[in-house]
Amino acid sequence: MSFKDFEKALDSLNIVTRITQSELKNQYQKLSKKYHPDMPDGSEEKFREINEAYKIVHTYMKDFRFQLNEEEFNQQNPFSKISPDWYKTFNN
Template sequence: MDYDDFQKAVDCLGILTRLDQKGLRKNYLQLSKKYHPDTLEGSDEKFKEINEAYNLLKTYIENYKFSFEKEEFLGQYPSFTNYKNWSR
């Protein structure tokens, strides 16, 4: 995960301010119902994007509140900032 992936997930779920896991789940459920492939507005791609965003952010917050700003992200996950440079 890098900050761009993180920010894309935040934008996908429409997060504007501090949020806990309960609030994240509420946002996810509203969007997943709206974009479920079986609904009129539904889309497989959008539904998949919402699920991926939810799983990424759920892993990130783990029962804590964060402001979703870049500095806080880098403070919480400093080891992820250079993951592309890791050798395999």
């Protein structure tokens, strides 16, 4: 898989930002229902394109290697550095 194939797959699935695996699955299901050949707006070609795009992105996400360190954790969980008492600032 090349990066161009990956970009095309993201475009086919209308993905423009970070996405979780469950969000990817939901997006895929929504688009596959819309473009299924048996639906009014269906298109066999578009349906095939969406299936192939999902396989590419899903494989990438499944095989992606994370660095298991604090920096990576904080990037994936931006609110992890918030103090447990953050809500008290709103009551003052």
